[in-house]
Amino acid sequence: MIEIKKDTIIGDILDVAPQTAPIFFSIGMHCLGCPSSRGETVEEACAVHGVDVDKLLELVNQEANKAAE
Template identity: 80%
Template sequence: MATITKDTIIGDILDIAPETAPVFLSIGMHCLGCPSSRGETVEQACMVHGVDVDALLEKINALVPAAK
């Protein structure tokens, strides 16, 4: 998979890199199994949780092996 972007769906990220779950949990996404949260883009989740999208993307991409 290419680098994770603000338009990447969270469910897709969790499917290919479940090790990213703690990063999402750390921003307050405690319902990662819910259809609504899995269907959100990274940007949408950041807007809802008041998180800087670029900072979150940096953390996520550091954990996704294909994105290194």
């Protein structure tokens, strides 16, 4: 089971759960391949994009762990 937290780096998430990319795209994080965005934490990215970090974490964790169910 993958546990994604506020301080998890987006690039690390995409490496282990690439299926989560559409969630990031849907909230305006369109530069997932850029070195700066891949190095951001979930919390930093949410602050920049005005997104509730707890809601995003819930969605991303659900998607990342679908295969494990």
